[in-house]
């Protein structure tokens with residue numbers, strides 16, 4: 001087993017990322033085999049339980065209200081709706097449901113109670129449950145854990161340096177605080193980022209330094225390729241090449257040997273050969289289902305054909321960490337505290353985000 005290091009430097013990571021490709025692939029695949037079955041891939045289904053209308057200004061995100069993208073917004077889904085979707089996901093071979101909400105942070109109240117009930121319902125279907133709901137407090141993390149949550153997704157998204165050029169409504173530090181709150185429970189951490197947002201290679205390395213320095217390292221690290229969506233400040237950014245994805249996956253595998261590296265957004269643009277290279281380089285989880293949160297993803301049948309072609313098998317639920325016990329609402333030990341945490345709001349100007357907002361306003365005024 002290779003050792004787990006938490007003190008990687010940006011320079012070390014850059015020199016791994018820039019290695020001759022055959023060496024990089026060989027090194028990553030070697031480490032991958034020491035810690036994982038190379039023929040097993042964990043499959044999660046995303047479910048957008050509350051879509052659009054988000055107050056944040058994340059420059060990549062189609063769900064930020066201020067950019068007026070073409071997505072269909074929705075209020076919080078009901079528990080039976082979620083259960084039906086989870087059953088469909090289970091039938092199609094997914095071991096995990098990941099519920100996403102376009103929220104800045106969780107607020108105690110009926111909507112959070114409803115999410116807790118969704119968590120209990122899916123855990124009782126013997127599936128892993130993940131949530132990505134924005135920033136959460138320690139008490140909220142404990143309530144999610146008590147309901148039977150398996151994983152919480154909260155991405156660092158990019159380096160601390162570049163974060164300021166992407167989002168002005170919260171700070172990198174806030175993301176670390178939420179991850180720390182999740183770490184105070186038994187819920188596993190899923191945290192990664194996006195490449196192809198105009199960042200430098202140094203920023204990709206910087207993000208990996210931050211993720212690898214977490215102790216323990218995240219159990220799951222999603223690597224997303226930016227999906228450029230019309231109306232967002234990043235609509236016109238040129239897509240990255242498959243080689244960058246392969247290098248990023250391989251480097252992530254090397255610096256975080258035990259984590260499940262997730263080949264995330266951007267798969268519709270990747271060939272099977274390209275994805276196969278990513279699996280060889282150490283990717284061992286994906287999002288399945290024809291939709292991510294709001295944008296397209298490959299069809300499940302196509303993915304299953306790809307698995308067959310490559311000899312890959314979907315991972316069974318609770319292979320890595322055992323199933324959490326669900327505590328019913330009536331027996332809960334935790335009360336909603338109605339906290340109003342002071343998540344920061346830096347409010348600096350990001351020219352690209354300002355322009356997208358102004359463009360959206362002008363369109364509304366014209367109509």
Ligand code: SAM
Pocket residue numbers: 060061062063100101102103104132133134135153154155157193194224225226227228229265293
């Ligand atoms: N609101 C919550 C939050 O921001 O943590 C949860 C939902 S948010 C949509 C989850 C993640 O989706 C983001 O952190 C980002 O990594 C990813 N994401 C959003 N838009 C994307 C895009 N256009 N391309 C790639 N990834 C994207």
Ligand code: DTB
Pocket residue numbers: 046062063098100132153155192193222223224227264265291292293294295296
């Ligand atoms: C993650 O890292 N990627 C997923 C999941 N975690 C929540 C989301 C990707 C969203 C892509 C844009 C969309 O579909 O809206």
Ligand code: SF4
Pocket residue numbers: 054055056057058061062063064101102103104134
């Ligand atoms: Fe809101 Fe999350 Fe999208 Fe940012 S990434 S705008 S917080 S939904």
